[in-house]
Each structure stands twice: as structure tokens, then as C-alpha cells.
Amino acid sequence: MLDAILKYEDDLKAFRLPCLDGSYIPLHVLTLGSPGVSSDDPRSSQTQIPLATLVPPPLNPHSSSPIISLHPLRSLLPVPPPFTPPSDPSHILEPSTQVELASRKPHCDRKIDNNHLRPNVRAIDRLKEWASPYAIQQKAALSEHIPQHILDSAHAIVVEGWAAQTKTSYAAGLLRWHQFCDKENIPEQRRMPASETLLAGFVGMHAGLVSGSTIRSWLSGIRAWHILNQAPWPEKSNFLSVARRAANIRGSHHRRPRRNPITLQHLLAxxxxxxFSSPFHCAFLRKRPSIQTAMSLAQALSQTIFFDRTDDG
Known part of the structure; x- marks a missing residue:
């Protein structure tokens, strides 16, 4: 903080304290040969003088220069506003009941039209917070003969059936699906339940642009959205299955190149x-016969490496 406030003058070799009118008052004159001061670099950490030792020189009352009033140093620092606790904390919800809004602007290719059915929430919350007319009608029909708290409990437990990372990756599928429907002017009633023809068209529009595994992940996200809202899904559709197979072929250039085969040096490492004090490590080696074979071969051929058979059984 002292370095940010004091100004060092090379010609005077002195520190100056800033005043409110923009000028600087000299505080202390440094002698490069004095103890504790480096003669090579007067700006080094050794030249940082404690504030208590910085005494401004007396002002000459007969000087013709205007007298500058010296304010305390702490008056130059910003003072944070006092914290006022809320008078009525009852409106603050529990963290488990809050839906956290997305704090960042979406990427240029991840924007979506503003819609009350799809609030701006985090990716992990899209699966449970994004709705559709079918989902709303389904909940209204079920609430006529099932208590609301039971519906909420069933909805919450199904949401927990997917891991957090899975829900985050499935959110990309929901985003791409609604972007596709918005672009093609597909009405909300047709987005859920989605027909196999519309889903195959979604696959065809993105085939070749991304890998087949990416499209498969997107479809898994749309399927999970249907399952959560109890909407029918074309599970055994041969039409959609062939479309997915074609997307794998067309997007084969997006696959990573094949890695080199595992060598004996890799297995030895x-x-x-x-x-082998860890049961997991023992099971890892035991379940791979190729590693066991390589270890036996290395033990037979190598004169410098010796493996104790009692370590791995």
C-alpha cells in the first residue's frame, strides 16, 4: 500500500506524499551511502521506509510558494461503506431451494431466444428448470389425483439419478435442440414429445459438423429431459438409429488419431x-493378463530388474 501512495523522485532521490490538489510534498531525503539503502537500485525493497520515520521538512513561513495543507494518510484511502444486515431475513431462501442464475454471458454460439420456459440458469440446472407445454400439462394432470409434495419428491429423486457432470454435459444437448427448433420455427408443442423424424432431422443438420459421439451425447440429454417430464421417447426407432449411425460415419474426421500401442516400457513403468498395499492397485494388475505376461517376460529377460512374486501374489 505504501508503494502505491508514495512517489519516488529520481532527481531528488526522495519520497513524496500526494496531496488532494495533485501535488506532492517531500517526506524524506535518501542518502545512497546510508545503511539499509541499496546504491544500485534506490527502488529496491530496502528503500521502503516505515511510515513513522517519514517526517516532512518544516515549511518556510517567508516562502512565496503557497502553503499546501497536509491531510492524514488514511484520508487518501477509500473507506468501505458500513454493512447493514437485512431487517427481515425471512425472505432469504435456503441454498437447497434456490436456483442459481447464470452469472456470465453465454458464448456467441450458445445464445438462445428469451423464453419463460427456459430461464437463464446454470447448465447443471437446465434439465430440471427448462420446461415445455407438455411438461406443464402433465404436471397439472397428475396434480389432480396426486398431492403436490409427492410430485415434488418424485421429481427431485429422479433428478438426482444423474450425476452432476452428466447433467452439465446433457445441458449442451438441450441447448442445441432448442437452438435448432428456434432456427427452424418448430413450435413448442412439437419439441416435447419429439418425433423420430424431427430428431433425425436434428441429427442430419449437425452430422459432419461435430463428431458422432457429440451428437449421441446431445440426444442423451434430450432423452433425459423427456424421461424427467414423463414424455414418450422413440426408444426403439430404427429410423433414428440409422441416422445416428450415419452421423458417426460423416463425423469420423473429428475423431482423435489413434495412439501408439502400449510398449513393454510403459508396462514396466x-x-x-x-x-501393492492398496487393494485397488492389486486388483488393477490382477485383472490385466497382458500386464502379468509382460511382467513375467521382463523378469525372465532382465538382469537388473527383479520383481518379488509375493508383492502381487
């Missing part, structure tokens, strides 16, 4: 890195 893995064997040396395993900790």
Missing part, C-alpha cells in the same frame, strides 16, 4: 508405480 506402470508396475513400478503401483502400490
Amino acid at each position: 506402470l508396475r513400478l508405480a503401483l502400490d
Whole structure:
């Protein structure tokens, strides 16, 4: 903080304190040969003088220069406003009942038309917060003969059936699905339940632009959205299955290149890195016959590496 306030003058070799009118008052003159001051770099950490030792020189009352009033140093620092607790904290919801809004602007290719059915929530919350006319009608029909708290409990437990990372990845599928429907002017009533023809068209519009595994993940997100809202899904559609297969072929250039095969040196390095006091490490080695074979071959051929058979059984 002292470095941000004091100004060092090279010609005077002195620190100056800023005043409110923009001028600086000299505080202390440094002698480069004095103890504790580096003669090589007067701006080094050794030249930082404690504030208590900085005494401004006396002002000459007969000087013709105007007298500048010196304010306390702390008056130059911003003072944070006092914290006022809320008078009525009853309106604050529990963290588990709040839906956190997205705090960042979406990426240019992730924008979606403003709609009350799809609030601006985090990706992990899209699966449960994004609705459709079918989902609203389904909940209204069920609430006529099932208590609301039972419906909420059933909805909450089904949402927990997907891991947090899975729900986050499924959110991309919901986003791409509604972007596709908005672009093609598909009405809300046709988006859920989605027909196999519309889903196959969605696959065809993105085939080749992304990998087949990406399209498969998007479809999984749309399917999970249907399951959560109890909407029918074309599970056994051969029409959609063939479309997905074609997307895998067309998007094959997006696949990562094949890696080099695992060599004996890789297996030896893995064997040396395993900790056989851990049951997981023991099971990892035991379940891979190729590693066991390589270890036996290395033990037979190598004269410098010796493996104790009692370590891995």
C-alpha cells in the first residue's frame, strides 16, 4: 500500500506524499551511502521506509510558494461503506431451494431466444428448470389425483439419478435442440414429445459438423429431459438409429488419431508405480493378463530388474 501512495523522485532521490490538489510534498531525503539503502537500485525493497520515520521538512513561513495543507494518510484511502444486515431475513431462501442464475454471458454460439420456459440458469440446472407445454400439462394432470409434495419428491429423486457432470454435459444437448427448433420455427408443442423424424432431422443438420459421439451425447440429454417430464421417447426407432449411425460415419474426421500401442516400457513403468498395499492397485494388475505376461517376460529377460512374486501374489 505504501508503494502505491508514495512517489519516488529520481532527481531528488526522495519520497513524496500526494496531496488532494495533485501535488506532492517531500517526506524524506535518501542518502545512497546510508545503511539499509541499496546504491544500485534506490527502488529496491530496502528503500521502503516505515511510515513513522517519514517526517516532512518544516515549511518556510517567508516562502512565496503557497502553503499546501497536509491531510492524514488514511484520508487518501477509500473507506468501505458500513454493512447493514437485512431487517427481515425471512425472505432469504435456503441454498437447497434456490436456483442459481447464470452469472456470465453465454458464448456467441450458445445464445438462445428469451423464453419463460427456459430461464437463464446454470447448465447443471437446465434439465430440471427448462420446461415445455407438455411438461406443464402433465404436471397439472397428475396434480389432480396426486398431492403436490409427492410430485415434488418424485421429481427431485429422479433428478438426482444423474450425476452432476452428466447433467452439465446433457445441458449442451438441450441447448442445441432448442437452438435448432428456434432456427427452424418448430413450435413448442412439437419439441416435447419429439418425433423420430424431427430428431433425425436434428441429427442430419449437425452430422459432419461435430463428431458422432457429440451428437449421441446431445440426444442423451434430450432423452433425459423427456424421461424427467414423463414424455414418450422413440426408444426403439430404427429410423433414428440409422441416422445416428450415419452421423458417426460423416463425423469420423473429428475423431482423435489413434495412439501408439502400449510398449513393454510403459508396462514396466506402470508396475513400478503401483502400490501393492492398496487393494485397488492389486486388483488393477490382477485383472490385466497382458500386464502379468509382460511382467513375467521382463523378469525372465532382465538382469537388473527383479520383481518379488509375493508383492502381487
